[in-house]
Amino acid sequence: MKWSMRTRLVFLIILSTLGVAALLWREHTPSPAETLRLYGDVDIREVDLAFRQSGRLQTMLVDEGDQVHEGQLVATLDATPLREALAVARATSAQAQAQLLVLEHGNRPQDIAAARQEVAQAQALAVNSASEYQRQRALQDDGTSSLRQIEAARASRDAAQAQWRTEVEKLKLLLAGARHEDIAAARARWQAAQAMQAQAATALADASLYAPADAQVFSRLREPGSMVTPGTPVYVLSLRHPVYVRAYVGETDLALMQPGRKVWVTHDGSRRRYAGRIGFVAARAEFTPKTVETPDLRTDLVYRIRISIDQPDASLRQGMPVTVDIPLGGSGHDR
Numbered sequence: 001m002k003w004s005m006r007t008r009l010v011f012l013i014i015l016s017t018l019g020v021a022a023l024l025w026r027e028h029t030p031s032p033a034e035t036l037r038l039y040g041d042v043d044i045r046e047v048d049l050a051f052r053q054s055g056r057l058q059t060m061l062v063d064e065g066d067q068v069h070e071g072q073l074v075a076t077l078d079a080t081p082l083r084e085a086l087a088v089a090r091a092t093s094a095q096a097q098a099q100l101l102v103l104e105h106g107n108r109p110q111d112i113a114a115a116r117q118e119v120a121q122a123q124a125l126a127v128n129s130a131s132e133y134q135r136q137r138a139l140q141d142d143g144t145s146s147l148r149q150i151e152a153a154r155a156s157r158d159a160a161q162a163q164w165r166t167e168v169e170k171l172k173l174l175l176a177g178a179r180h181e182d183i184a185a186a187r188a189r190w191q192a193a194q195a196m197q198a199q200a201a202t203a204l205a206d207a208s209l210y211a212p213a214d215a216q217v218f219s220r221l222r223e224p225g226s227m228v229t230p231g232t233p234v235y236v237l238s239l240r241h242p243v244y245v246r247a248y249v250g251e252t253d254l255a256l257m258q259p260g261r262k263v264w265v266t267h268d269g270s271r272r273r274y275a276g277r278i279g280f281v282a283a284r285a286e287f288t289p290k291t292v293e294t295p296d297l298r299t300d301l302v303y304r305i306r307i308s309i310d311q312p313d314a315s316l317r318q319g320m321p322v323t324v325d326i327p328l329g330g331s332g333h334d335r
Contacts, residue, residue, distance in 0.1 A: 034327060034328050035325045035326065035327055035328060036253055036256060036325070036326040036328055037323060037324070037325055037326075038247040038248065038249055038305075038323075038324040038325075038326065039247065039248075039321070039322075039323060039324070040245055040246050040247030040248065040307075040321070040322055040324055041245070041246060041319060041320060041321045041322060042243065042244070042245055042246075042316060042317065042318050042319060042320045042322060043243075043244040043245065043246050043306070043318065044238075044318045044319050045238070045239040045244070045318065046218060046236055046237060046238055046239065046318075047212060047213070047215065047236070047237040047239060048233040048235075048236055049074065049075075049209060049211070049212075049233060049234060049235040049236070049237055050209075050228075050230070050231050050232055050233045050234060051075075051077060051206060051207070051209055051228055051230065051232070051234070052203075052206045052230050052231075053077060053082065053203050053206045053207060053230060054227075054228060054229045054230055055077035055078055055079075055081065055082070055207065055227070055228065056077065056078045056225065056226070056227055056228075057075065057076075057077060057078075057222055057223070057224050057225060057226045057227075057228060057234065058076045058077055058078045058079075058224060059075060059076045059224055060074075060075050060220065060222065060223060060224055060234070061073060061074050061075060061076075062074050062217050062220075062235070063217060063220055064217050064218065064219060064220050065216065065217060066216070066217045067214075067215075067216055067217075067240075068211040068214070068215055068216070068217060068237065069211065069214050070211060070212065070213045070214055071210055071211065072210060072211045073208055073209070073210055074209050074210065074211055074217075074235060075208075075209040075234055075235070076207060076208050076209065077207040077208075077228075078207075079204055079207040082200070082203050082204040082207055083204060085200045085203065085204075086197070086200040086201055086203075086204050088200075089193070089196045089197040089199070089200040089201075090197055090200075092193045092196065092197075093190065093193035093194050093196070093197045095193075096186070096189045096190035096192075096193040097190050097193075099186050099189070099190075100183070100186040100187055100189075100190045103182055103183045103186050104183060107174045107175075111174055112171070112174050112175065115167070115170055115171040115174050116171060118167045118170070118171075119164070119167040119168055119170075119171050121167075122160070122163045122164040122166070122167040122168075123164050123167075125160045125163065125164070126157070126160040126161045126163070126164040128160070129153070129156045129157040129159070129160035129161070130157050130160075130161070132153050132156065132157070133150075133153040133154050133156070133157040135153075136149050136150045136153040137150060137153075209234070209235075211237065212237075213237075213239055213240075213241075214239075214240050214241060215237035215238055215239045215240055216237070216238045216240060217235055217236075217237060217238075218235075218236045218237060218238040219235065219236035220234075220235060221233050221234055221235065221236065222234040238318060241312075242308055242309070242312075243308075243309040243312035243316055244279075244306050244307065244308055244309070245265055245276060245306070245307040245309065245322055245324065246304060246305075246306060246307075247304075247305050247307060247322075247324045248302035248303065248304055248305070249302060249303055249305055250301075250302055250303075251285070251301065251302075251303070254281075254303055256326060256328070257278055257281045257303070257305055258278065259277075259278055259279060259280070259281065260277055260278065260279075261277065261278045261326065262275065262276070262277055262327070263275075263276050263277065263278060263307055263324055263325065263326045263327075264276070264324070264325045264326075264327075265307065265309060265316075265322050265323070265324055265325075266322065266323050266325070267315075267316065267320055267321065267322045267323070268321075269315060269320070270315050270316075272313075272315070274309050274310070274311070274312065274316060275309075275310045275311065276307040276308055276309045276310060276324075277307065277308055277310070278305055278306075278307055279306050279307065279308045280305060280306035281303060281304075281305050282303045282304040282305070284303075285301040285302065285303055286301065286302065286303075286304065287301060287302075307324060
């Protein structure tokens, strides 16, 4: 059978295309002899979600298997006691602030004016008492005033002068205002009251529980009505991103484990190959964990490496055993 020129040309183009595809496939799919194979599993990354306050659970808003997003409200406590505590803290803070303002602003003009009147009255009484004493002494020469009357006049004079000095000192205190030490102590009491108010506000905010990251609810551990204490988990969240693979490598292959080196990850449940990169190499050796299936002896020392998966999907589940293929050609870094 003779082929036409067009048929031969088409046949040659098809052969060339298949040849190029085969070369590209061979370049991007290293053979087992060009690949270092390791075994590991997908890291389990979970968060025990708990309240920082004690109280009665009021609502549980998500269930096992639900997908939650960062910042999503997932549970609340009965906040009535916390709201009442915040109201008390606010009142205490306002009272302390008012006391501080009284000391800082000083005494009222009316109080100072009243004190001046008291000083004037005491002064007048002191002057009159002194005059009476002098009059009684003058009468003593005439014999019209007895010694008892003179002593009584002297005592009255001394008492009036002492009262006058007392009222003068009271006026000075009112004019001077509060001592710096008293103002500093009042300011410290107000700052302490403010701190207590902030603590009460934080406690009230902690009555609402939010998801810290995008995750899936793995376990729901409590139900509404339960009493919880600080740190008691109410949910266990399985984090979705990023996805890490944990594997182990022997000392002879440790030089190949440069951070950033590209690897391929597969698992038995899917034919997809996941691209990943070495991101962490342990600084010390450890014995091979029993959960890792390798052809080496269990007692061999290995180094743990962590691989970050570039584009994971839902089929790559935490705790799943995986196979890691590390191409040996080149330096292992993308250029």
